[in-house]
Amino acid sequence: MSGTFRGRRVGGALVLALIVLAACSVTEPDTLGSVFISAPDDPLVHFRILVKVGSANDPSGKDGLCRMTWDLLAHGGTRTSSAAEISSRLYPLAASISVTVDKEASAIAADISRENLEAFYAIFKEKLLAPGFAAEDLDLLKADRISRIEDPEDEANLQAFGSAILDRLIYEGHPYGRPSSGSAATIAGLTVADARVFYAQHFVRGNIIIGLAGGYPPDFAERVVADFRLLPAGFTPALRLPAPRRPAGPEVLIAEQPGTAEAAVMGLPLDPDMTEEERAALKIAGVQLGQDPKVGLTPDRFRRQRIFPVPVAAGGEGDPIAAIPAALDALRSLAREGIPEDRFELIRASLLNAARLAAGGAGERLRERLDALPEAGEPGGSERGRVILAGVARSEVERAVRKYLDPERIRIGIVTEDAESARRALAAIVPSAGVRTLLPAEIFRPSPEIKE
Amino acid sequence: MSEPAVRFRTLILAGVLACGAAAAVGAPDSGWGSGSAALSRDLISRMSVAGGPAADVLPPAAGAPGSAWGSFPPHASVFLFTDRVRRNRTPKGDLGSPPPHSGRGIFPQTSVEVRVAGLDNGLRVVAVPFREPDTVVFSTIVRAGVRNEVEPGQTGLARFFERLVLGIGPQVASPGAGGEALFRLGAQTRGFSTEDYACRSVLFAGRENLEAVMRAEAARIMGPRDIKAGILALAPVLEREARTAARKPEVRLIGALRNAAYERHPYRDFPWGGLRDVPNAPSTAEAARTFGSRFYTPEHTVLLAVGDIVPDRFIEMARKQYGGWVRSGFDFQPAAVPPQKEPKRAHLEAPGTTARLGIAFLGPAFSDSDRAPAALDLIAAASFSSASPLYQKLVIREKRCLSLVADFHATRDPSLLVLSAGIKDAADLPAVEAEILGELERVKRDGLTSRTLTEAKARLRFALAGEIATAEGASRALASTVGLTGDPGSLNKLYALIDRVLPSDVLQAARAYFKPSNSTTVTLGPLTGK
Numbered sequence: 008m009s010g011t012f013r014g015r016r017v018g019g020a021l022v023l024a025l026i027v028l029a030a031c032s033v034t035e036p037d038t039l040g041s042v043f044i045s046a047p048d049d050p051l052v053h054f055r056i057l058v059k060v061g062s063a064n065d066p067s068g069k070d071g072l073c074r075m076t077w078d079l080l081a082h083g084g085t086r087t088s089s090a091a092e093i094s095s096r097l098y099p100l101a102a103s104i105s106v107t108v109d110k111e112a113s114a115i116a117a118d119i120s121r122e123n124l125e126a127f128y129a130i131f132k133e134k135l136l137a138p139g140f141a142a143e144d145l146d147l148l149k150a151d152r153i154s155r156i157e158d159p160e161d162e163a164n165l166q167a168f169g170s171a172i173l174d175r176l177i178y179e180g181h182p183y184g185r186p187s188s189g190s191a192a193t194i195a196g197l198t199v200a201d202a203r204v205f206y207a208q209h210f211v212r213g214n215i216i217i218g219l220a221g222g223y224p225p226d227f228a229e230r231v232v233a234d235f236r237l238l239p240a241g242f243t244p245a246l247r248l249p250a251p252r253r254p255a256g257p258e259v260l261i262a263e264q265p266g267t268a269e270a271a272v273m274g275l276p277l278d279p280d281m282t283e284e285e286r287a288a289l290k291i292a293g294v295q296l297g298q299d300p301k302v303g304l305t306p307d308r309f310r311r312q313r314i315f316p317v318p319v320a321a322g323g324e325g326d327p328i329a330a331i332p333a334a335l336d337a338l339r340s341l342a343r344e345g346i347p348e349d350r351f352e353l354i355r356a357s358l359l360n361a362a363r364l365a366a367g368g369a370g371e372r373l374r375e376r377l378d379a380l381p382e383a384g385e386p387g388g389s390e391r392g393r394v395i396l397a398g399v400a401r402s403e404v405e406r407a408v409r410k411y412l413d414p415e416r417i418r419i420g421i422v423t424e425d426a427e428s429a430r431r432a433l434a435a436i437v438p439s440a441g442v443r444t445l446l447p448a449e450i451f452r453p454s455p456e457i458k459e
Numbered sequence: 460m461s462e463p464a465v466r467f468r469t470l471i472l473a474g475v476l477a478c479g480a481a482a483a484v485g486a487p488d489s490g491w492g493s494g495s496a497a498l499s500r501d502l503i504s505r506m507s508v509a510g511g512p513a514a515d516v517l518p519p520a521a522g523a524p525g526s527a528w529g530s531f532p533p534h535a536s537v538f539l540f541t542d543r544v545r546r547n548r549t550p551k552g553d554l555g556s557p558p559p560h561s562g563r564g565i566f567p568q569t570s571v572e573v574r575v576a577g578l579d580n581g582l583r584v585v586a587v588p589f590r591e592p593d594t595v596v597f598s599t600i601v602r603a604g605v606r607n608e609v610e611p612g613q614t615g616l617a618r619f620f621e622r623l624v625l626g627i628g629p630q631v632a633s634p635g636a637g638g639e640a641l642f643r644l645g646a647q648t649r650g651f652s653t654e655d656y657a658c659r660s661v662l663f664a665g666r667e668n669l670e671a672v673m674r675a676e677a678a679r680i681m682g683p684r685d686i687k688a689g690i691l692a693l694a695p696v697l698e699r700e701a702r703t704a705a706r707k708p709e710v711r712l713i714g715a716l717r718n719a720a721y722e723r724h725p726y727r728d729f730p731w732g733g734l735r736d737v738p739n740a741p742s743t744a745e746a747a748r749t750f751g752s753r754f755y756t757p758e759h760t761v762l763l764a765v766g767d768i769v770p771d772r773f774i775e776m777a778r779k780q781y782g783g784w785v786r787s788g789f790d791f792q793p794a795a796v797p798p799q800k801e802p803k804r805a806h807l808e809a810p811g812t813t814a815r816l817g818i819a820f821l822g823p824a825f826s827d828s829d830r831a832p833a834a835l836d837l838i839a840a841a842s843f844s845s846a847s848p849l850y851q852k853l854v855i856r857e858k859r860c861l862s863l864v865a866d867f868h869a870t871r872d873p874s875l876l877v878l879s880a881g882i883k884d885a886a887d888l889p890a891v892e893a894e895i896l897g898e899l900e901r902v903k904r905d906g907l908t909s910r911t912l913t914e915a916k917a918r919l920r921f922a923l924a925g926e927i928a929t930a931e932g933a934s935r936a937l938a939s940t941v942g943l944t945g946d947p948g949s950l951n952k953l954y955a956l957i958d959r960v961l962p963s964d965v966l967q968a969a970r971a972y973f974k975p976s977n978s979t980t981v982t983l984g985p986l987t988g989k
């Protein structure tokens with residue numbers, strides 16, 4: 008029976024064994040940060056290297072450079088090994104390295120079986136600390152990105168495409184208005200020199216928080232920190248974010264792309280200064296409207312400003328534009344009539360129970376701790392969030408809705424292959440809306456994350 | 460929906476299935492040609508799963524009437540993720556053959572003792588306590604799919620029932636009936652389906668909530684159904700989904716491959732082509748009632764709970780909630796897949812889209828005891844992965860292909876092994892086809908080196924390690940094999956089997972299955988003159 012797990016008993020042991028060794032908040036701006044969560048029974052080791060720069064840090068005219076630079080680290084070669092050689096070394100380890108880039112931060116992450124930890128870390132360290140920046144790697148990644156952007160058959164990311172259009176509408180003239188993945192034109196213009204400079208400027212100690220969780224050996228975390236301390240000192244100052252603009256009426260932005268399926272995405276910018284209690288109240292409002300409970304309304308390192316998404320055609324079936332009136336009616340009804348007591352209680356209970364799930368494994372805890380803003384208080388946002396949520400009253404939900412979710416200022420992003428038809432349909436649905444259509448050359452389409 | 464499931468299985472069990480079988484083994488063929496020449500060497504495909512529990516109906520508990528499959532122990536245990544199998548209480552269990560060898564398991568450091576019980580009505584209950592405090596995944600696996608649509612007028616019924624009863628839609632399973640109870644618990648529902656089975660899962664926090672979840676889920680599957688209203692409501696939705704899917708070039712390609720390869724077997728209609736009869740609601744209602752009463756029954760169902768559970772209590776709750784469910788006793792006879800005797804070929808005209816190539820080989824059914832499927836799986840992993848020389852050449856260096864993928868589809872009846880490529884320039888279609896076939900010829904001639912084979916085995920093993928690190932992942936991995944065999948021990952057997960594959964097995968499998976007479980080729984794109 009040795010070597011086997013026995014339900015609750017072992018589960019309890021795991022809880023006890025889950026030791027947070029350190030959660031070093033960064034006190035000096037150019038100090039390397041670190042978060043370690045040791046879970047000796049976890050068969051995996053989870054890496055998450057958080058870099059405190061994102062697409063909003065792309066130089067002017069070089070949209071997509073941040074993403075391309077981190078993609079080169081994750082998927083390209085090193086100073087001593089080609090990408091092909093590294094790919095063949097990673098293959099038997101079943102290891103993949105993922106890159107997430109959002110407005111103000113990025114994460115380079117990997118999960119690896121602890122049996123393969125040493126072999127994997129040797130490669131991972133080399134990739135991040137001694138990247139090769141080979142021209143052929145860049146060419147391959149550029150071609151891949153551009154083909155995904157230009158290929159109208161790629162519908163997997165349709166919703167993300169719609170969200171990017173909404174970002175563009177809401178954050179026009181704001182640092183968040185830049186496309187995270189770049190456009191075909193800006194990607195085509197990126198060079199190895201651009202990536203080298205971006206890496207040298209931003210992959211520096213003060214921008215990096217090393218996240219490590221799972222079943223790593225006792226001395227491993229110290230080794231990783233020692234390796235990353237070799238990076239140059241320095242940091243990138245946090246962006247100064249203006250408040251999103253507040254237009255007088257509804258606005259629509261249409262992206263026309265031949266052959267694409269249709270998407271409609273609606274939302275409103277959240278006031279950056281709202282309280283945690285107000286955000287919790289809006290979370291309940293969002294679920295009442297059909298939002299996925301996992302939608303994040305809380306600012307984090309990736310975005311200090313958030314959008315309140317208004318769900319359209321929940322379930323993803325049917326004609327998205329035809330579903331807009333029902334979604335708007337639901338929002339108007341919520342603003343006008345509030346939320347029934349029994350429904351309010353049900354949603355709050357649901358969110359409180361769901362938060363227990365969110366606090367699951369070591370990898371998920373790492374992500375939560377690492378991504379949270381330091382000013383969000385004690386790391387471990389879900390526990391704090393549960394306490395706040397439990398204290399929210401129905402009247403607070405109604406007050407927050409009236410204060411922040413004005414249906415007459417709704418923003419709508421549309422992806423369609425027929426902009427003129429969409430324009431006509433929207434004129435009937437939101438007659439007072441300002442409607443603009445993006446020129447084909449202005450369209451950027453987010454592309455999926457690359458995996459090994 | 461099927462797509463996530465397909466992706467999942469490709470990742471975890473990649474190729475795990477397919478090809479068992481006493482196939483004609485001989486010298487490599489060399490007559491690929493353009494696909495027009497019919498080579499006459501037959502592939503002898505098998506309809507049974509060698510040594511595995513291929514039973515259509517789960518065996519009833521010991522002593523229960525109507526069993527054609529021998530007795531099944533009322534309680535048994537299996538150590539999952541190791542290759543050790545232990546029987547408990549009943550010496551003549553049906554949990555599988557004794558382990559072929561003892562010693563190091565697949566993941567001995569994370570092994571889990573699984574409890575299995577069979578109820579008198581044929582329902583099988585699998586309890587997997589798992590190290591993830593406060594998390595439980597409860598799944599209902601109905602072992603029916605398009606495979607069971609063998610009678611005229613039945614196409615689309617499996618999908619209809621998956622949606623009506625299990626709530627499995629394009630993205631996720633919907634909470635549906637009993638939804639408020641699940642919603643209050645903050646539960647998340649998931650679902651996927653294959654040709655052979657459908658799986659609905661509820662992920663929630665707190666073992667104290669398991670009974671409430673089971674009550675809601677039991678009511679969903681055992682409760683009364685308004686078939687007529689369901690058809691009227693769902694037929695347009697299913698049709699729209701099928702139409703949307705049919706616009707996708709990759710779906711068209713796979714659909715054409717299946718239609719050609721399976722011809723008259725119901726697998727031809729998976730995943731989106733089998734809706735011909737559903738829109739005809741009035742005449743379909745009776746067929747739907749019949750389908751439901753035959754297959755949405757306890758002997759076709761497995762309950763699986765993974766996570767923070769007490770196995771004995773879970774089994775007792777299952778007995779209480781599902782014990783009154785009445786078995787149908789219907790004797791289902793699956794359709795046969797005849798051996799393929801000549802190469803098949805088709806071209807789909809699709810101007811303005813990326814050119815695509817699909818080459819499918821008809822192999823045998825899923826097996827957890829035959830080395831041939833595992834060998835073919837390893838060939839796919841070694842010869843068509845992103846680290847393979849062919850991928851590096853076609854995708855990375857020459858940039859002629861946008862993608863190159865090998866996909867084994869795990870099925871209870873003979874499976875298709877599909878090699879597909881997205882091609883930048885349609886004029887390159889013939890050249891890329893020649894490159895792929897050339898690689899297969901090379902494997903038929905030289906096999907895989909010992910190092911390549913070892914690396915491919917490691918790849919599959921550690922991919923599984925990543926998947927089973929969470930209760931949800933372990934549940935999906937288990938469901939994928941339980942859906943095929945009904946046996947939670949299949950996962951162990953499968954990976955033990957992969958570990959035992961020898962270079963000679965690789966040669967034998969390649970020569971048996973990579974034959975022109977056993978292939979179906981579909982190209983998609985502008986006309987290429989072929």
